[in-house]
Structure formats: structure tokens, C-alpha cells
Amino acid sequence: MSHKVVTTVNGRRYEHEVEPRLLLVHHLRDNLGLTGTHIGCDTTQCGACTILLDGQAVKSCNLFAVQAEGRSLTTIEGMAKDGQLHPIQQAFWDEHGLQCGYCTPGFIMAAAYLLAENPNPTEDDIRRGFEGNLCRCTGYVNIIKAVQTAARTMGGAEAKPATQAAERRA
Amino acid sequence: MAVSTLIGAKIHRREDPRLVSGRGRYVDDMQPTNVLHAAFIRSPYGHAKISRIDLTEATKAPGVEAIYTARDFEKILQGAMPVTNSFVADKKQPIGWAYIAKDETRYQGEIVAVVLARGRDEAADAASLVQVDYKPMTPVVDIDGAVAKGSPTAHSGIPDNIAWDTTVGGGDVKAAFAEADVVVKQRILQQRLFPIAMEGRALVVEYTPIENKLTMWSSTQVPHWVRLCLTLATGIPESNIRVIAPDVGGGFGSKIHIYPEEYLAAAASKLSGQAVKWVEERSENLTATHHGRAQIFDIEVAAKKDGTLLGYKVTQYVDTGAYVSVFSSFQCSAYAIAEGAYDLKNVEFRTVGVLTNTTPTDAYRGAGRPEATHAIERGIDLVARELGMDPVEIRRKNFTKKFPHTNYLGLIYDTGDYDKALTKALEIANYSELRRRQEDLRKQGKLIGIGLSTWIEVCGFGPGQGHATTFAQIAAETLGIPYDQTEVRTGDTGDTPFGYGTYGSRSLHVGGSAVLMSSRKVVDKAKKLAAHLLEAADEDVVFEGGRFYVKGSPDRAKTMGEIAFAAHRDNLPPGMEHGLEATTYYDPPDLSWPFGAHVCVVEVDPETGAVKLQRYVAVDDCGNVINPMIVEGQVHGGVVQGIGQALFEEVLYDHETGQLKTGTLREYMVPTANEIPEFVTERTVTPSITNPLGAKGIGEAGTIASSIAVINAVCDALTPLGIKHIDMPATSDRVWKLIKEAGK
Ligand code: FES
Ligand code: FES
Numbered sequence: 001m002s003h004k005v006v007t008t009v010n011g012r013r014y015e016h017e018v019e020p021r022l023l024l025v026h027h028l029r030d031n032l033g034l035t036g037t038h039i040g041c042d043t044t045q046c047g048a049c050t051i052l053l054d055g056q057a058v059k060s061c062n063l064f065a066v067q068a069e070g071r072s073l074t075t076i077e078g079m080a081k082d083g084q085l086h087p088i089q090q091a092f093w094d095e096h097g098l099q100c101g102y103c104t105p106g107f108i109m110a111a112a113y114l115l116a117e118n119p120n121p122t123e124d125d126i127r128r129g130f131e132g133n134l135c136r137c138t139g140y141v142n143i144i145k146a147v148q149t150a151a152r153t154m155g156g157a158e159a160k161p162a163t164q165a166a167e168r169r170a
Numbered sequence: 171m172a173v174s175t176l177i178g179a180k181i182h183r184r185e186d187p188r189l190v191s192g193r194g195r196y197v198d199d200m201q202p203t204n205v206l207h208a209a210f211i212r213s214p215y216g217h218a219k220i221s222r223i224d225l226t227e228a229t230k231a232p233g234v235e236a237i238y239t240a241r242d243f244e245k246i247l248q249g250a251m252p253v254t255n256s257f258v259a260d261k262k263q264p265i266g267w268a269y270i271a272k273d274e275t276r277y278q279g280e281i282v283a284v285v286l287a288r289g290r291d292e293a294a295d296a297a298s299l300v301q302v303d304y305k306p307m308t309p310v311v312d313i314d315g316a317v318a319k320g321s322p323t324a325h326s327g328i329p330d331n332i333a334w335d336t337t338v339g340g341g342d343v344k345a346a347f348a349e350a351d352v353v354v355k356q357r358i359l360q361q362r363l364f365p366i367a368m369e370g371r372a373l374v375v376e377y378t379p380i381e382n383k384l385t386m387w388s389s390t391q392v393p394h395w396v397r398l399c400l401t402l403a404t405g406i407p408e409s410n411i412r413v414i415a416p417d418v419g420g421g422f423g424s425k426i427h428i429y430p431e432e433y434l435a436a437a438a439s440k441l442s443g444q445a446v447k448w449v450e451e452r453s454e455n456l457t458a459t460h461h462g463r464a465q466i467f468d469i470e471v472a473a474k475k476d477g478t479l480l481g482y483k484v485t486q487y488v489d490t491g492a493y494v495s496v497f498s499s500f501q502c503s504a505y506a507i508a509e510g511a512y513d514l515k516n517v518e519f520r521t522v523g524v525l526t527n528t529t530p531t532d533a534y535r536g537a538g539r540p541e542a543t544h545a546i547e548r549g550i551d552l553v554a555r556e557l558g559m560d561p562v563e564i565r566r567k568n569f570t571k572k573f574p575h576t577n578y579l580g581l582i583y584d585t586g587d588y589d590k591a592l593t594k595a596l597e598i599a600n601y602s603e604l605r606r607r608q609e610d611l612r613k614q615g616k617l618i619g620i621g622l623s624t625w626i627e628v629c630g631f632g633p634g635q636g637h638a639t640t641f642a643q644i645a646a647e648t649l650g651i652p653y654d655q656t657e658v659r660t661g662d663t664g665d666t667p668f669g670y671g672t673y674g675s676r677s678l679h680v681g682g683s684a685v686l687m688s689s690r691k692v693v694d695k696a697k698k699l700a701a702h703l704l705e706a707a708d709e710d711v712v713f714e715g716g717r718f719y720v721k722g723s724p725d726r727a728k729t730m731g732e733i734a735f736a737a738h739r740d741n742l743p744p745g746m747e748h749g750l751e752a753t754t755y756y757d758p759p760d761l762s763w764p765f766g767a768h769v770c771v772v773e774v775d776p777e778t779g780a781v782k783l784q785r786y787v788a789v790d791d792c793g794n795v796i797n798p799m800i801v802e803g804q805v806h807g808g809v810v811q812g813i814g815q816a817l818f819e820e821v822l823y824d825h826e827t828g829q830l831k832t833g834t835l836r837e838y839m840v841p842t843a844n845e846i847p848e849f850v851t852e853r854t855v856t857p858s859i860t861n862p863l864g865a866k867g868i869g870e871a872g873t874i875a876s877s878i879a880v881i882n883a884v885c886d887a888l889t890p891l892g893i894k895h896i897d898m899p900a901t902s903d904r905v906w907k908l909i910k911e912a913g914k
Contacts, residue, residue: 021291035199036192038419040368041452045835048368076192089190093182096799099807101189102368102419108190123848130843134835136368136420139806139872140843 007068009034010078018065025049027065028075036076036105040134047133050106051075057113059132076105079112088112088150097146099137107133111147115154121147183800185417194417197372197389198449205374206235208435208448209293211283211300212457213275216309216527216828217324220273223283224301231299233292236442238434239283240272246437251430251496252402265325265333265525267493269403269433275304276324276492277529278829279457281430286442290449309527309828313466313487316524324492324525333490333523338505340578341516346481350472354552359897360541362464362489362821364832365534366840369419370450371459373431377439384411384436389418391425397663399428400436413663422811423533424459427496431458453834461821462534464489465501465541471549472516477557477564481516484508484545490523491530498523501531503538509578510546511588511624511765512568517578527828535811536873539627544878547623551882552894561622561882562601565592569624574859583626583763584860587791591854592624592767595789598850599769612890617774618784619887625875626765641685643796644863648689650716651730686862691752696733699750702743703728703736762858764866766790768809770879774887779906781817781884786849790871793857794864805851808872814841815873816880820899888912 002017009032016031028034028051037060040048049061052074079086088111091097098104107130114121114129121129126147127140135143188194213220225237250266270281283300287293310316310324316331324331347353375386384406390396393413401408418425431448439446450458465488472481488501502521509517554564566589575583601620608618646652693713700718701708710721719727728736736742737750771785788805795801818839822831832838857864877898884900885893891912896905 019291026290029199030201033201034192035196035201036194038196038369039198040370040419041835043452043834043836045840046368046452076190080191085187085190092190093186096183096803098186098189099803100368100418100420101186101194102196102417104189105192127843134368134840134842136366136422136811136840137807138803139808139810140846141806141849142803144843 003066005065005069007070008072010074016065020064020066022065023061024063024065024068025060027068028060028073034075034077038102038105040103040106045132045134046103046106047110047130048103048106050109050133052109052113055113055116057110074109074112076108079108086112087153088115088146091146091150091153092143095142095146095149097138097142103133103135103137107135107143111150114147115151119151119154121151123148189417196369196417196419197374197387198369200374200387200416200447202374202376202445202447205445205447206286206288206442207290207293208438208446209285209287209297210281210431210434210448210454210458211285211297211302212278212454213271213280213282213302213304214278214829215275215304215306216278216311216823217307217322218275218304219307220271220275220282220302221305222301222303224303225283227301228285228296228299231287231292231296233288234285234296235288235444236286236438237283237296237300238286238438238441240268240270242441243270243434243437246440247403247433248405251428251433252399265328265493267530269430269437274326277457277527279454279529280492281434284434284438286438286444286446306827309825311526311528311823311825311828313464313489313524313526315825316489316526317487317522324527328525331525333494333525335520335522337518337520338579339518340580341481343481343483343516343518346516347470347472347483349474350480351475352553352556353470353472354549354556355468355470356548356552356895358467358469358545358548358895360463360465360467360544361815361819361898362528362531363462363534363815363819364456364821364838365422365424365459365462366455367420367422367424370452370455371425371429371431372449373435374445374447375435375439376445377436377443379440379443382406382410384439385414386412386432386436387414387416388432389425390415390428390432391418391421392428393663395426396428396432400433403433404436404440411663422535423462423500423537427460427532429458456833456838457529457830459529460495460532461491461529462531462537463541463815464491464528464531467541467545469545469549471553473553473557475557477554477559477567479512479514479550479553479568482509482514482546482549483518485520485522486541487522487524489526489528489531491526491528493525493530494523495530495532497533498531500533500537504542504545506579506581507539507542507577507626508546510543511565511570511586511626512546512550513570513575514568515578528823535808536870539625539870540812540815540874540877543623543625543874544881547625547878547882548895551622551885555889555894562592562596565622565624584858585793585856586626586763586765587854587856588624588626588765588767590856591765591789591791592622594852594854595767595769595787598789598852599771599785599787601769604771615776617776617887617890619772619774619883619885619889621770621772621879621881621883621886622767623875623879623882624765624767625871626763627871627874644685645689648686649692649730650713688752692750695746695752696730696737696750698743699733699737699746700728703733703741762793762860762866764790764792764871766871766875768875768879770876770883772880772883772887774884774905775902776909779902779904779909781900781902781905783813783847783880786847786876786879787852788849788872788875789852789854791854791856791866792871793866794855795853796863796865798853801853802851805872806849808870808874809849809876810841810846810872812873812876813846813880814839816877816884816898816900817841818845818899818901
């Protein structure tokens with residue numbers, strides 16, 4: 001038996017008939033073609049599937065599509081606006097916060113939530129904020145720098161200068 | 171290399187804008203219409219006989235198109251899986267690895283049947299309806315169990331579990347040990363690890379009959395190898411097979427093996443006449459994708475009273491898992507650099523391959539080199555402790571100092587300055603102050619440890635991430651064209667010549683050199699053409715800043731762009747072919763040997779055994795650096811993987827059933843941002859002389875040095891309690907038990 005699900009994703013309205021067991025992450029990827037949200041595990045450990053649900057970071061592998069009924073979602077595809085990367089995306093690029101890039105959409109969405117809640121996070125806040133996200137390539141060092149840089153460009157008042165991002169923009 | 175603007179610059183990676191905006195193209199992002207989804211039915215046991223497979227219910231399930239078992243594949247796949255490596259030639263027991271199990275399964279996760287269905291969930295549902303009757307047998311799941319007298323064998327009908335047993339050596343080891351004032355012995359465990367690339371493996375494959383063509387998208391590090399092996403297995407000519415590795419979400423060695431799924435999916439597409447897709451789930455990945463390490467080292471080090479190392483004996487046991495894997499020669503490659511950074515000629519290295527009923531093991535980040543480094547760096551610390559010497563002093567005394575250096579096996583180390591790297595690391599870490607502080611804190615009952623490791627690596631046979639950027643930097647610099655006007659294509663056998671792929675940190679050293687040499691060939695040809703167009707002799711033409719001009723008249727110049735255009739027109743010098751292209755297959759004349767020194771500081775809580783990382787300093791030397799940002803990133807990642815091995819990660823099997831006890835990421839701890847300290851990465855630069863770039867590989871440096879730096883620090887912290895050695899992972903549990911025992 002299928003159910004109707006109406007969602008607003010990245011500002012667009014979508015209507016689908018889905019099976020009750022369909023995971024939200026599969027709905028996004030298979031039905032909406034938003035393949036930027038990734039799947040890295042089957043035990044809700046890795047955070048590769050992180051999106052914003054009504055502004056809150058959630059693991060989309062941990063919800064059924066039907067649970068998103070009537071809600072507003074943001075995925076990685078909704079971050080850049082008018083052909084401009086979002087400051088967090090830009091900071092990941094500037095600070096080399098990614099290597100293979102598979103975990104990256106999840107980290108960026110988790111960072112978006114973190115900075116919305118706490119515009120001036122300490123390094124410890126950032127580390128704790130990423131408790132549910134795994135990266136196997138970067139050793140996290142540059143991911144943390146990227147969030148510090150993003151906090152600064154987004155106007156967090158006391159965020160410490162991270163590195164010489166400008167110098168890298170060779 | 172001449173003064174350069176692009177090489178050595180922190181250029182942004184060009185692949186990133188796509189990847190940060192969710193526009194990567196990983197295999198699972200491909201959603202072709204009319205594709206069938208594959209689900210593999212896998213043995214749940216370590217070792218079992220298959221008595222019956224019943225497909226009745228499964229066949230009736232909704233959406234099912236076909237179900238295949240071993241018999242179906244016999245028509246399409248020849249013999250056993252092609253094993254491409256020379257080392258296996260002298261293995262003791264030539265054991266074939268079947269594409270799919272027929273009568274007997276030898277590890278949890280071995281495939282027994284394949285379901286094809288119209289949807290992913292339908293395939294999974296049908297798979298759960300396939301009835302396989304197994305007769306479980308007693309498995310062997312570890313080295314000790316497998317080599318013990320009278321132990322069960324991993325395969326029915328073989329006399330014992332020894333896959334190979336080979337000894338190499340140099341110098342006079344016997345005399346060295348006879349002359350020694352001290353000999354230390356230690357058994358060292360290299361626990362089994364999951365590689366865990368964040369993207370699992372994934373495939374889309376389509377066979378087109380009549381044309382007899384096969385196209386495969388695979389999340390692999392080695393597309394050209396996959397093509398070759400598919401040819402060997404299916405008989406489809408190589409020219410009819412195209413393998414594409416699109417964006418790959420990490421590999422760390424786990425995607426250099428050519429796996430049963432690749433052959434079976436290809437064959438299933440041929441059998442069904444439809445495209446087939448398979449995406450590995452994480453829990454599936456933990457049994458189906460090869461594991462790393464799984465070794466035991468028995469070492470003996472002989473030394474003089476003054477700390478001079480005399481001789482070194484090693485026996486390495488490699489748990490091969492149920493089959494000897496494609497690149498398992500990497501697993502024993504520890505022999506090649508057994509003596510590490512030390513001038514030690516009397517070395518004997520025995521390697522024993524041991525079959526068990528577990529997932530086959532193969533290369534994992536560092537492949538052989540972390541193991542070798544761990545063994546010798548542990549050994550030298552034990553000698554220092556025996557003699558009451560400082561670990562720094564004993565290292566300095568024994569470093570190889572003259573280069574090029576021929577090691578005990580005759581391998582030639584190109585360049586090195588090990589003391590320079592160590593000295594720099596010690597300065598950054600403020601070593602003498604650390605030792606003073608350690609002493610003070612010890613008096614207060616605090617367990618502080620300082621660990622060192624000096625590492626070397628052999629490169630030339632390696633994953634280079636960011637090569638789209640690095641290669642473009644090299645080409646743009648040499649061709650004198652803007653960086654933005656270059657494009658790098660890799661990963662598709664359809665439009666790139668044969669390459670061995672990215673493993674063993676070879677991308678830069680080999681691929682980068684090939685890019686440089688091709689670019690130079692292009693410049694040479696362009697110069698001839700420019701001379702022709704400028705009506706001058708070849709030798710009078712100067713190439714500078716992307717422009718060709720006749721000596722003395724820089725105003726009348728032709729740009730590289732103009733020459734490239736002219737190369738396709740008719741006014742060419744006699745005998746010159748159209749176009750401005752070059753292909754280079756670069757086979758480096760000798761290996762390159764990066765090196766470095768790492769310092770780690772830990773505090774151990776005597777009550778709980780918890781190890782806290784306080785400080786980590788890495789000084790690495792990988793010769794000339796093309797893009798420092800990429801090099802640093804690789805070191806960070808490597809160091810953290812090494813820390814993961816040292817403190818957290820361990821694959822465990824149940825001895826009775828041969829099933830994983832760590833079957834999900836809940837039981838297997840991958841380090842998060844919380845467990846990792848801030849660390850300092852620095853460089854020294856000693857250019858290589860074996861390749862035109864002067865570069866050395868770096869992809870694995872961090873991992874090679876870090877696990878042992880951490881373990882040496884933990885051992886140092888536990889010294890006041892009389893504890894000499896601890897095995898990995900040094901979890902709080904294990905440390906706590908050791909502390910309790912030491913107190914008895
Ligand atoms: S895929 Fe959702 S947490 Fe891993
Ligand atoms: S960049 Fe590869 S997993 Fe994070």
C-alpha cells in the first residue's frame with residue numbers, strides 16, 4: 001500500500017506516492033534525483049545522509065519518507081544560491097576540508113545546523129557537533145578549520161581566524 | 171626544477187566545487203532506466219558445506235527476473251578468478267578462488283547465489299527467500315589457531331593451512347647475534363582492520379550482445395586492471411570492454427582488488443541481457459570487501475652495549491583469510507624495508523602466509539610499510555630501554571647516513587636525511603622540555619609517555635587524491651598555459667591508455683612524471699613548429715612564459731595556443747604529423763624513498779586505562795612538493811587512520827561460528843573528530859633523484875608512522891609500572907588489564 005507524501009525540498013514542492021517502508025534518503029535520491037545526499041552505513045553511524053528537516057540536522061537514513069510529510073527539507077543541492085557557493089561550501093573548498101568528497105555533503109549540512117545554533121563555536125563545540133559524522137580521508141583537521149572559517153565569513157563575531165584561506169586562493 | 175609559479179603552490183582543488191555542491195558522480199548516483207538490481211546471497215558461516223539451494227519461493231517473489239547459482243556462471247566465467255600477481259607463483263598451495271561457491275563456503279560473506287530483480291528492495295526481499303541448507307564445519311579464524319598442530323583446515327582436503335613460507339635475508343645474521351651484548355625479543359600483533367572507505371563498492375554493468383561489448387562503472391582504484399581481469403575471465407576482448415571509475419569515495423587499498431561481484435555482475439548482465447546494478451551496503455562491506463593487516467610479527471634485535479644495532483630477525487605471519495588475494499604480495503612487502511631508517515645489513519625475514527576461514531586480506535593504507543615500521547621501531551625502543559638509552563640517541567646512532575644506500579636486499583635508497591626530519595620534529599615538540607615535564611609528572615603519579623617513530627617508505631608502485639589538480643599544475647607549468655585551460659581525465663579505460671591505477675602512493679611519482687614528460691614532448695614538437703612558422707632554426711627559438719620567439723625578438727612571438735591551432739593546419743615542416751599530442755608510459759628507473767619523523771605525547775589514566783592523545787607532531791619529507799595543501803591533507807588522513815589502529819579499531823571473529831563479532835559500525839570504532847587531537851604537520855625537503863619531478867609519494871606516510879608513534883608513547887607512559895609492550899589497539903580495557911597485572 002502506498003502513501004502520498006508532500007514535501008518542500010530546497011524550496012520546491014514535491015508530491016509522490018511512496019511505500020511506507022521507503023527511507024527518506026532513498027526517496028530523495030531515487031524519486032527526487034537529489035543524489036548529493038549519500039549513504040555510508042546501515043546503522044545510522046556515519047552521517048553521510050545528513051539533511052535539514054525544518055532547519056534541524058537529521059540523518060535521512062533514519063527516517064521514513066512518510067515522516068517527512070508536510071515538512072520543509074534542505075539538502076546539499078539547496079545550499080548554493082544564485083550560482084554562488086554557500087559560505088560553508090566555500091570554506092570547505094578553501095581549507096581543503098574534503099578529499100574523496102563522499103562524507104562532505106553530510107558534514108556541510110551538519111555544519112549548517114551547528115552554525116545556525118551557535119554562530120561562534122569553539123573548536124570543542126565543532127568537534128562535538130560532528131559526533132555523528134565520519135570521515136575516513138581528512139583526519140578532520142581541515143574540516144574543523146573550514147567550519148571556523150565559515151563562522152568568520154558568516155559574521156560570527158568572535159570566531160578565531162583559522163588559516164590563511166586567502167593565500168590559498170592562488 | 172626551475173623557479174616555478176604553479177608547481178609548489180597551494181592551488182585549490184578543481185574537483186571540489188562539484189563535490190561540495192552535491193554534484194559528485196559516484197556509481198550509486200547513476201540511475202539508468204531498465205536496470206536490474208543485484209542482491210548477493212552470502213554464506214553466514216565461517217566454514218560450511220552447501221547441501222542444497224532451494225530457489226522455489228524466491229523465484230516467485232514480486233519483481234524477480236532471475237536467480238543464478240554457480241552452475242549458471244560456469245558457462246560464462248572461466249576457471250577460477252584470475253590472480254595477477256607474480257608472488258603467488260611461488261606459493262606453496264595453489265588454491266583457486268572460485269567466483270562463486272558451489273559445494274563449500276570458506277568465509278562469512280562468500281557468495282552462493284545472485285538475485286536479479288527490478289527494484290533494490292525487491293532484490294533484497296527475494297534474497298531473503300533463497301533457502302540454502304548448510305552443514306557448518308569447525309572454522310579456523312586466526313593465525314594461532316591455524317598453525318597449531320592438528321588444527322582444522324580452512325579448505326577441505328588440504329594438508330595444512332600454510333599458503334606460503336619464504337625467507338629472504340642479507341649479511342651474516344648468525345655472526346651478528348653471536349657478537350651481540352643484548353638481544354631483545356618481542357611478539358607484536360598487527361590486528362585485523364576494516365578499511366572502511368566511506369563509499370562502499372558499487373557497480374553498474376551492461377553487456378550488449380551481437381557487438382559483444384561490456385561497459386562497467388565501478389568504484390575501483392584500478393579500472394585498467396578490472397578490464398584486463400574481465401577479459402581473462404570472460405574471453406571478451408579487451409578492446410570490447412570499457413571500465414569507468416567515476417568519483418570514488420575513498421579506497422585505502424580496499425578497491426584495488428578485483429572482486430567476485432565484478433565478474434558475477436558482468437556475467438549476470440550477459441545471462442539476463444540487461445544492465446545490472448549493485449551497491450554494497452555497509453554491513454555487507456564488512457564481510458565482502460577485503461580486510462587489512464591481520465599479521466603477527468616475532469622479532470629479535472641484536473645490539474652492542476653502546477646501542478649499535480647488529481642484526482635483526484623477523485618472522486611475519488600473514489593471515490591471508492580464506493584465499494590468497496590479488497595483491498596480497500603487498501601484505502608481505504614489509505620485508506622490503508624491514509630495517510627501516512637504520513644502517514643494518516644483517517637481516518633475516520621470514521614470511522608465512524596462513525589460510526583461515528575469514529574474509530581475505532589485502533593491501534590496506536600503507537600495505538606492508540606500517541607493519542615493517544611498527545616492528546623495527548618497537549624493536550629499537552626495546553633495545554634502548556634494555557640499555558637505558560634515550561630513544562633519540564639510539565636512533566641517531568643507527569640512522570643510515572650515506573646515500574644512495576643499498577639495503578640488505580640490494581634495493582637502492584635514493585636520497586634521505588633522517589636526522590634532519592627527526593631533529594625538526596623534536597624541536598617542534600620541544601623534546602627536552604617534554605622529558606623534564608614527564609619526570610615531574612611521574613613523581614605525582616601521572617603517566618605521561620613520549621613516543622617516536624622514524625619512518626621510511628618505498629614508492630613507485632600509489633592513492634593519490636587530488637591528482638586532477640596536481641597533474642594540471644604540472645602540465646600548465648610545463649606547457650606555459652593557464653592552469654584553467656587544462657583538463658585532467660583519469661579513470662576511464664575508454665579514453666586513457668593502460669595505467670596501473672592509484673595504489674602504493676604512486677600517482678605523483680609515476681603519473682606526475684609521465685605528465686611532465688608528455689608535456690615536454692609537446693613543447694619540443696611545438697618548438698619545431700614555431701621555428702618553422704617563424705622561419706628560424708630550431709635552436710634559435712626560445713620558449714618562455716608560454717610563448718615561442720626567435721632569440722632577440724621577443725615581440726614576434728607565437729603562443730602555445732597559436733601553435734596548437736597551427737598544428738592542425740597545412741603549413742607544417744616536412745615530415746611532421748598533424749596534432750600536438752604526446753603519450754608517455756613512465757616506468758621509474760628506481761624507487762623513491764620518502765621518510766619522516768613523528769612525535770606523539772599521551773597521558774594514560776592509571777585508574778581507567780584510558781589513553782589521551784595530548785600532542786602529535788609529524789615531520790615528513792616527500793621530496794619536491796607540487797601542491798602542499800594536498801600533501802598536508804594526505805598526512806592528516808593517514809595519521810588519523812594510524813591512530814585508529816593504535817587505539818580503537820579491531821576486527822573480531824567468533825571462534826565457534828567464524829562469524830564477525832564486529833559486524834556493524836556499532837561494534838567497530840572508526841575515530842570521529844572527538845578522538846583526534848590537534849596536530850602539527852611540517853616538512854623537510856630532500857628531492858628525489860629517481861624521477862624528473864624530484865617528488866616522492868606521500869599518500870601513506872601518515873599511516874606508516876603514526877600507529878607506532880602512539881604505541882611507543884603508550885609503552886613509554888607505562889614504563890614506571892614495568893610494562894614493556896602493549897599490542898594494538900591500546901583500548902582502555904586492554905591498558906587497564908595490563909596495569910592491574912603489573913600491580914600484582
Ligand atoms: S547513511 Fe545515514 S548515518 Fe550512515
Ligand atoms: S573526504 Fe573522504 S570520507 Fe571524508
